[in-house]
Amino acid sequence: MKKWSAKFSIFTALTLITTVLVLLPFSNLFFNLFNKANDVWIHIRTFLLFDYIKNTVLLLVLTGIFSGLIGFFSAYVVTFYEFKYKKLLSWLLILPLALPSYIAAFIYADMFSYTGSFARLLRAVGIHHNFDMMSLLGAAVIFSFTLYPYVYMLVKAGLKKHNQTLTDSAKLLKASPFKRFRTLTLPLSRPALIGGILLVLLETLNDYGVVRYFGVRVFSYAIFDAWFRLGDLSSAIRLSAIVVIFVFIIVIIEKAFRGKKSYNILKGHKPLRLKHPTKTGRIIIYFFLISILLIGFFIPTIEMIFNLFTINFTLFSVDLIYTILNTLIISITATLIIIVIALAIANFGRFAKSKLAKGIVKLTTLGYSIPGAVIAVSVLLFFTKVDGFLYPLYELFDKDTKTLVLTTSLVMLTFAYVLRFLTIGFNTIDASYEKIGTTYTEASYTLQKSKLKTLFLVDIPLIKSGLIAAFIIVFIDIVKELPLTLILRPSNYNTLATTVFIYARDEMIQEASAPALILIIITVIPIYILTHQKRGKNHVR
Amino acid sequence: MFVDIQSLSFDYDKHTKVLTEFSLLIKKGDIVALIGRSGSGKSTVLRLITGLETPIKGRITVNNKVFFDKHTNLPPEKRNVGMVFQDFALFPHMTVKKNVAYGLDHLSKQKKAARVNELLELVGLSHKEKNYPHQLSGGEKQRIALARALAPKPDMILLDEPFSNLDTELKDAIRDQLKAIIKQTGVTCIFVTHDLKDAKQIADKVINHT
Ligand SMILES: Nc1ncnc2c1ncn2[C@@H]1O[C@H](COP(=O)(O)OP(=O)(O)O)[C@@H](O)[C@H]1O
Ligand SMILES: [Mg+2]
Numbered sequence: 178m179k180k181w182s183a184k185f186s187i188f189t190a191l192t193l194i195t196t197v198l199v200l201l202p203f204s205n206l207f208f209n210l211f212n213k214a215n216d217v218w219i220h221i222r223t224f225l226l227f228d229y230i231k232n233t234v235l236l237l238v239l240t241g242i243f244s245g246l247i248g249f250f251s252a253y254v255v256t257f258y259e260f261k262y263k264k265l266l267s268w269l270l271i272l273p274l275a276l277p278s279y280i281a282a283f284i285y286a287d288m289f290s291y292t293g294s295f296a297r298l299l300r301a302v303g304i305h306h307n308f309d310m311m312s313l314l315g316a317a318v319i320f321s322f323t324l325y326p327y328v329y330m331l332v333k334a335g336l337k338k339h340n341q342t343l344t345d346s347a348k349l350l351k352a353s354p355f356k357r358f359r360t361l362t363l364p365l366s367r368p369a370l371i372g373g374i375l376l377v378l379l380e381t382l383n384d385y386g387v388v389r390y391f392g393v394r395v396f397s398y399a400i401f402d403a404w405f406r407l408g409d410l411s412s413a414i415r416l417s418a419i420v421v422i423f424v425f426i427i428v429i430i431e432k433a434f435r436g437k438k439s440y441n442i443l444k445g446h447k448p449l450r451l452k453h454p455t456k457t458g459r460i461i462i463y464f465f466l467i468s469i470l471l472i473g474f475f476i477p478t479i480e481m482i483f484n485l486f487t488i489n490f491t492l493f494s495v496d497l498i499y500t501i502l503n504t505l506i507i508s509i510t511a512t513l514i515i516i517v518i519a520l521a522i523a524n525f526g527r528f529a530k531s532k533l534a535k536g537i538v539k540l541t542t543l544g545y546s547i548p549g550a551v552i553a554v555s556v557l558l559f560f561t562k563v564d565g566f567l568y569p570l571y572e573l574f575d576k577d578t579k580t581l582v583l584t585t586s587l588v589m590l591t592f593a594y595v596l597r598f599l600t601i602g603f604n605t606i607d608a609s610y611e612k613i614g615t616t617y618t619e620a621s622y623t624l625q626k627s628k629l630k631t632l633f634l635v636d637i638p639l640i641k642s643g644l645i646a647a648f649i650i651v652f653i654d655i656v657k658e659l660p661l662t663l664i665l666r667p668s669n670y671n672t673l674a675t676t677v678f679i680y681a682r683d684e685m686i687q688e689a690s691a692p693a694l695i696l697i698i699i700t701v702i703p704i705y706i707l708t709h710q711k712r713g714k715n716h717v718r
Numbered sequence: 719m720f721v722d723i724q725s726l727s728f729d730y731d732k733h734t735k736v737l738t739e740f741s742l743l744i745k746k747g748d749i750v751a752l753i754g755r756s757g758s759g760k761s762t763v764l765r766l767i768t769g770l771e772t773p774i775k776g777r778i779t780v781n782n783k784v785f786f787d788k789h790t791n792l793p794p795e796k797r798n799v800g801m802v803f804q805d806f807a808l809f810p811h812m813t814v815k816k817n818v819a820y821g822l823d824h825l826s827k828q829k830k831a832a833r834v835n836e837l838l839e840l841v842g843l844s845h846k847e848k849n850y851p852h853q854l855s856g857g858e859k860q861r862i863a864l865a866r867a868l869a870p871k872p873d874m875i876l877l878d879e880p881f882s883n884l885d886t887e888l889k890d891a892i893r894d895q896l897k898a899i900i901k902q903t904g905v906t907c908i909f910v911t912h913d914l915k916d917a918k919q920i921a922d923k924v925i926n927h928t
Contacts (some may be wrong), residue, residue, distance in 0.1 A: 364862055530730065545927045620807035622794035623768050624821035634820075 248328025279386025609643025
């Protein structure tokens with residue numbers, strides 16, 4: 178007991194509570210796996226499962242390759258070459274993060290349809306070919322152009338660590354440019370490249386909007402299909418379990434590919450000498466970067482703006498204003514909860530030594546790798562149980578209470594957001610803690626300050642920019658989130674994401690444009706703030 | 719004895735023993751140097767005394783207060799032991815004055831200001847009170863860190879390799895200065911070093927830690 182007396186703190190308490198709350202829904206899900214297989218499952222297993230697996234693998238492989246190529250080469254170009262408007266382009270390249278894949282999917286499907294603007298343009302110039310956008314390949318292209326910024330950002334950060342001395346010594350050893358690229362640049366940025374692709378793949382697995390709209394039968398499509406069309410939750414649970422196995426395989430492959438820990442390169446004080454491309458080189462660079470930006474962001478956005486003018490649609494109806502408020506309120510609330518919990522877990526983790534404690538931190542923050550469809554199933558099952566358990570308590574307050582109180586409230590949706598996005602908040606905060614180290618905190622303890630006081634007086638001021646970054650990244654993710662919101666929202670409750678999806682599903686692409694544009698504006702602003710954040714005046718170290 | 723450490727054992731993980739049955743006795747007001755090669759566990763001894771690490775077994779008492787034994791384990795903030803860290807750990811977002819005042823929450827505003835002035839005078843850096851840590855030289859940082867640790871009137875003060883982050887030319891002057899400051903306050907002190915010359919010049923007692 179004595180060991181705990183000094184170690185036990187509010188951080189430990191919050192961490193343990195969170196661990197339990199994370200583990201309960203998932204373990205509940207797995208217990209449900211042992212129910213006897215029914216006819217629906219046998220049907221799925223016999224006729225559909227193989228296709229689900231094949232499509233999912235194909236989609237992941239294609240998206241991984243495309244997004245890896247786009248992300249890597251765009252990061253490479255802006256790191257090693259000097260050209261006009263480079264600064265502007267290098268931040269614009271992050272912008273597609275503000276455009277949810279499902280919105281890009283609706284717009285492109287519409288543009289490529291027979292009456293769509295792109296198809297008409299093609300016919301006008303005499304090309305009579307119909308591109309089938311609504312296919313697996315189309316989905317892979319959409320994912321790649323909207324999700325590549327994950328690869329781009331990580332690789333760019335990785336390449337920054339490069340130093341001129343390495344390149345120079347390679348040159349002195351008479352290595353050709355291609356050999357230098359293959360033996361230096363690629364291996365040094367491999368951890369970042371693979372890490373970025375992992376994020377893209379997890380997002381792809383999580384997606385429901387694109388695959389549902391395009392009718393690509395992958396797992397999240399399958400889970401919802403089993404659950405709602407076939408009305409069989411137990412099959413949805415089995416499919417979820419298979420997805421989780423998928424995720425584990427991907428994560429293991431990532432670990433194997435990334436190789437040993439990220440290389441610790443000597444801090445190069447010698448900045449990189451930038452290459453000046455030839456005229457042709459410049460043209461290629463501009464063409465490459467601008468095409469990515471057009472496809473990944475500007476074409477869909479501009480098309481939506483045009484859509485607004487083609488119909489008599491008021492930008493701000495009363496409904497839409499409520500929807501915006503709903504989106505902001507729940508996103509900010511969930512984000513704040515996530516930041517508080519992530520801070521506690523980060524504090525618990527950074528002084529923890531035992532394997533058990535480190536394992537707890539890993540477990541608690543595993544949500545992000547679990548696709549939204551699976552989280553939705555787990556959380557719904559779990560809350561139905563909790564409501565059943567709490568029913569006597571509800572009766573105490575209200576004799577005619579309904580049975581499902583929490584399940585029909587926003588508590589459930591908020592809980593699911595926290596479960597899924599805690600990882601993102603935690604990783605960002607943990608990274609900034611790693612930067613400042615532990616001595617400032619320890620110094621505060623030896624100056625007779627409690628853990629909580631230290632948190633507010635020392636830790637939070639020192640990791641402030643990391644906290645802001647965490648807040649922004651989580652907020653953007655929640656605003657864009659679709660599958661969880663779609664399933665777990667109370668009836669008649671809409672966010673911008675669900676509104677866009679429902680209009681699009683009902684083939685009202687023009688009407689979907691206003692909420693979609695507002696959603697994009699709400700995410701672009703924080704991305705701008707994040708990428709243009711001023712470094713604080715008091716540098717740490 | 720003022721500081722009484724008995725049969726302390728500790729390791730960071732199962733495979734490497736850092737301390738086994740370590741004992742140490744110190745009289746009140748003594749300056750003790752703990753000397754040993756790098757990696758021998760000197761910093762760990764200091765971290766155990768401050769409570770930043772928890773021993774596996776043993777007993778630590780200071781000024782008749784039990785820090786650690788079978789039944790108790792005081793958290794660092796209740797031990798009243800000051801520490802000067804190897805890299806000084808001055809809070810970068812606070813001025814010199816704020817840094818020195820940091821451990822003085824229990825005092826009234828006037829008393830706090832008076833105590834801060836007193837310490838800044840003691841270390842000869844009153845004119846730097848409005849500066850931020852990054853505007854100080856290595857030697858100045860060290861003296862501010864010392865002032866900050868001494869401000870709450872700790873029972874004991876611990877210094878981890880106080881000269882390792884300083885230029886060698888400055889070392890002789892700083893060594894004498896440091897000794898003078900500590901002796902003037904009369905506080906009991908343990909400092910860690912790997913340099914026998916430092917140890918002999920400052921300490922009342924040198925302990926070889928192997
Ligand atoms: N946080 C830690 N985790 C694991 N091992 C550590 C940690 N800190 C120190 N050690 C190990 O404990 C031993 C003693 O370290 P330390 O007390 O810092 O030695 P010294 O201060 O004498 O150089 C060393 O072998 C070191 O590698
Ligand atoms: Mg040491």
